[in-house]
Amino acid sequence: MATDLVRMEGIAKSYGPVTALDGVDFSVRENEIVGLLGDNGAGKSTLIKILSGTVTATRGTIYVRGQQVQIRNTTDAIRLGIETIHQDSALVTQLSIARNLFLGREPLVGPAILNRMDKRMMNEVAGKLLKEIGITKDIPATTPISSLSGGERQAVSIARALHFDSDLIVLDEPTNNLGVEETQGVMRFMRNARDSGHSLIFIAHNIHHVFQVVDRIVVLRRGKVVAEDVDPKQTTIEAVERIITGLPGD
Amino acid sequence: MNTTMRPGSILVRRLVATPEFLPFTLVAVLITVFAVLTPNFLSQGNISNLLAFTPELGMIALGMTVLMTSGEFDLSVGSVFGFTPVLMWTLFNEGVAPLEVSLVIALIVAVGIGFVNGWFVTRLRIPSFLVTLGMMMTIRGVALYTTSGFPQRTWRAESWIMDLVAGTFYIGEFRLYASLFWFIGFALILGYLMTQSRIGNWIQAAGGNPVSARARGVRVSLTKTWLFMLTSFLAAYAGITSSIRVSAANPNSGTGYELEVIAMVVIGGTALAGGRGTILGTVLGVLMLRMMRNGIVLIGVPGLAYNIFIGVTILGMMALQSYLARRHPTGSG
Numbered sequence: 001m002a003t004d005l006v007r008m009e010g011i012a013k014s015y016g017p018v019t020a021l022d023g024v025d026f027s028v029r030e031n032e033i034v035g036l037l038g039d040n041g042a043g044k045s046t047l048i049k050i051l052s053g054t055v056t057a058t059r060g061t062i063y064v065r066g067q068q069v070q071i072r073n074t075t076d077a078i079r080l081g082i083e084t085i086h087q088d089s090a091l092v093t094q095l096s097i098a099r100n101l102f103l104g105r106e107p108l109v110g111p112a113i114l115n116r117m118d119k120r121m122m123n124e125v126a127g128k129l130l131k132e133i134g135i136t137k138d139i140p141a142t143t144p145i146s147s148l149s150g151g152e153r154q155a156v157s158i159a160r161a162l163h164f165d166s167d168l169i170v171l172d173e174p175t176n177n178l179g180v181e182e183t184q185g186v187m188r189f190m191r192n193a194r195d196s197g198h199s200l201i202f203i204a205h206n207i208h209h210v211f212q213v214v215d216r217i218v219v220l221r222r223g224k225v226v227a228e229d230v231d232p233k234q235t236t237i238e239a240v241e242r243i244i245t246g247l248p249g250d
Numbered sequence: 251m252n253t254t255m256r257p258g259s260i261l262v263r264r265l266v267a268t269p270e271f272l273p274f275t276l277v278a279v280l281i282t283v284f285a286v287l288t289p290n291f292l293s294q295g296n297i298s299n300l301l302a303f304t305p306e307l308g309m310i311a312l313g314m315t316v317l318m319t320s321g322e323f324d325l326s327v328g329s330v331f332g333f334t335p336v337l338m339w340t341l342f343n344e345g346v347a348p349l350e351v352s353l354v355i356a357l358i359v360a361v362g363i364g365f366v367n368g369w370f371v372t373r374l375r376i377p378s379f380l381v382t383l384g385m386m387m388t389i390r391g392v393a394l395y396t397t398s399g400f401p402q403r404t405w406r407a408e409s410w411i412m413d414l415v416a417g418t419f420y421i422g423e424f425r426l427y428a429s430l431f432w433f434i435g436f437a438l439i440l441g442y443l444m445t446q447s448r449i450g451n452w453i454q455a456a457g458g459n460p461v462s463a464r465a466r467g468v469r470v471s472l473t474k475t476w477l478f479m480l481t482s483f484l485a486a487y488a489g490i491t492s493s494i495r496v497s498a499a500n501p502n503s504g505t506g507y508e509l510e511v512i513a514m515v516v517i518g519g520t521a522l523a524g525g526r527g528t529i530l531g532t533v534l535g536v537l538m539l540r541m542m543r544n545g546i547v548l549i550g551v552p553g554l555a556y557n558i559f560i561g562v563t564i565l566g567m568m569a570l571q572s573y574l575a576r577r578h579p580t581g582s583g
Contacts (some may be wrong), residue, residue: 074465090465092458094525099451104466106448115447 004063005030005199006051006082006168011060013046020046021057022223028168033190033200035214035232037207039244042220044203048170051201052084053077064167083166085157085174091145098126098141101160129159133189151182158189162198169193170201175209187213207237207244219243269519269526272570273534276563280538284545291548298425300544302495305433308536309488310507311514312433312440312529313481318512318520319444319527320474321457322371325382326363327485327511329389331504334360334486335493336393339402349409357486363389364482368475386508393501402499415487416494429491436484441529453477457524513560514539517567538563 007027013020021043028034038044049055051062053074062069064080071077077084084090091100099106102122109118126141133155145153154174161169171190175183190200190213204210210217210232217230217240227243265271284291310327317324338356342349363385370381417428444450455463456470464470485504493499512522518535520527539560547553 075467078465078467090459090462092455092462092525094458094521095451095454099454103451103455103463104468106451108448115443115449117446117448117451119446 003030003066004028005065007063008047008051009061009063011047011050011062012058013043013050013055014058019223021050024060024220024223024225026218026225026228028199028201031194031197031199032215033194033202033213035210035217036201036203036220037210037217037240037244038220041222042244043223044220045172047220048084048172048201048203051077051082052170053082078164078166081165081167082170083161083164083168084170084172085154085161086172091153091156093146094144096142096144097130097139097148097156098122100145100156101126101129101163105164125163126159129163130155133159133162133192149182150178151185154178154182154186155189158186158193162193162196166198168199168201170203172203173205174202175204175206183209207240211237211240221246269528269571270531270534272567273518273531273538276567277534277538277541280541280545284541284549288545288548291545294424296544296548300540301430302425302427304536304540305427305429306488306492306495307507307511307514307540308433308533309429309436309484309491310481311511311518311532311536312436313477313484314511315515315518315520315527315529315532316440316444316453317474317477317481318515318522319457319524320453320477321460321524322378322474322478323382323512323522324364324367324378324478324481324485325508326367326385326389327481328504328507329386329393330360330363330482330485331489331492331507332501333389333393334489335499335503336397336402336501338490339404339407339493339499340396342407343402349407350411353411353415353490356490357483360482360486361479364479365475367482368478371478372471372474390501390505397501399501401501402493404493404497404499412494416491427495429495432487432491437529437533444527444529449473454525454527457521457527459525510539510560513564517564519571 004027009025011021011024011026024043024047026047036044036047046055050057051071053071053076056072062071064082069076069080071080071082074084092103095103098119099122102117107118107121108116109121110116123141130139130141135152135155139148139152145156148156158169174186178186187209190202193200202210202214214232217227217232218225219227219230219240221244226246230240230243281292290296310331314324314327334356337359338349338352341347341352341355346352347355367378367381367385370376371378413428415428415432418425419428420426444453452463452468452470452473455466455468456473460470489504492503514535515532516522516535517538518528518531518533520531542559542563543553543556546556546559
């Protein structure tokens with residue numbers, strides 16, 4: 001049986017009088033893609049923000065590989081191997097692909113006082129990574145992010161997570177605003193990431209996208225988990241939609 | 251249809267896409283036009299004059315380039331340019347300290363002003379426009395109040411440091427100032443910093459997407475604070491250079507430099523909104539505006555018309571750069 005990579009227990013979050021999360025238990029196992037679904041205001045984003053360090057929980061405990069951890073900010077999350085990729089890709093559009101991939105962890109060459117980046121190595125690794133992740137177009141690693149399509153930007157973000165061995169990649173609405181082909185590309189990148197030993201959380205409004213790629217579905221409603229371990233192969237989209245809305249079927 | 255591009259064509263496209271392409275072209279055009287209209291433009295005496303004043307504004311522009319790349323700017327540079335030499339010469343003239351020590355104290359105070367700017371912007375999260383506007387008025391006010399508006403004398407001083415900072419020497423009949431070499435040195439160091447170093451990557455990221463940069467572990471606030479200190483240091487050094495060259499420390503000097511310097515930086519290809527900056531472009535921008543000021547006087551256009559040329563040049567350059575950036579995006583290597 002697969003072990004838990006990340007486990008969140010009794011997570012609660014309130015914004016003043018509004019309760020966003022109310023004692024949520026959520027886990028991601030090694031080497032799987034979990035679909036996190038829920039209607040607007042269900043608490044998906046808050047849960048993910050807590051995991052990625054942009055929001056701190058009012059109550060609850062987080063474990064990574066069985067060890068209790070504190071995630072106070074995004075740097076903590078990245079250090080623990082949790083990388084979050086948002087729909088508006090967290091890249092610096094003015095910088096090249098290679099410079100983005102290594103941002104904050106640029107390899108240096110020569111005497112330390114010169115603080116000189118190993119640009120040759122950065123460009124080589126970036127080029128290799130883009131091919132590995134399945135970008136077939138010949139895009140030089142020196143290309144600025146601003147000239148890439150939405151799908152290619154997501155691919156660069158995923159490549160970055162893969163290269164720095166993020167154990168858990170959280171994709172928050174990664175297919176929003178993407179065309180059909182680009183969406184399929186992102187799905188392929190996700191499968192490749194899982195097949196190379198990573199775990200992923202996939203959040204999307206488009207339930208059809210989720211069904212195509214995830215191993216397991218967790219549903220949140222009004223700040224609580226209402227279904228977990230839903231196997232997309234054993235159920236239908238309509239059934240999951242009923243769980244999300246809480247309305248009885250026809 | 252064959253869409254394969256020839257290597258020569260790719261090279262041209264890349265060249266056109268660089269932010270330095272436009273300022274370089276315009277500098278070449280200006281030299282040609284002024285040289286044709288007035289042969290005096292390329293005379294030894296005129297070039298020497300041009301190179302005497304250019305490094306002073308140029309040094310401020312270099313600091314402003316890295317600061318603007320990080321997404322901030324500093325309106326207090328003109329006041330620091332005026333105040334620092336006043337402080338240095340007051341300390342010396344009042345017998346508080348020898349000139350060398352006075353210079354070091356004045357530079358440290360300038361760095362402190364930069365630190366305060368950075369602290370207000372990064373810790374209190376007040377826009378740099380407001381913080382440095384306040385600092386601009388405060389520093390200028392201190393300079394004017396402490397001197398009652400009178401220049402400080404400098405002509406009694408004799409020190410090796412004056413030669414080191416702004417000494418003159420001759421190559422044949424060609425007079426050069428040491429400040430030119432300081433300017434070239436600072437430009438080379440900052441050019442390296444921006445294009446080759448990890449810090450340069452952080453500076454661009456801090457200006458391009460600070461939230462993302464922070465998430466990647468880039469110390470955005472610290473980087474910006476250092477850059478405010480660097481900008482203040484360079485403005486102070488330029489002010490001290492100027493005071494030695496003109497043999498006076500005027501509390502009013504540097505008035506209006508902040509906007510002229512920002513114009514030089516933007517014309518050179520640095521993005522006003524941050525994220526993209528070029529030291530080579532700034533050097534070209536500085537040369538361009540100085541040549542324009544010099545050239546239009548030489549060909550007989552009233553000096554008061556200078557601002558019209560600068561304004562039209564900024565508008566034209568921005569329009570062209572926006573057009574080229576959309577057609578030929580370029581990478582950061």
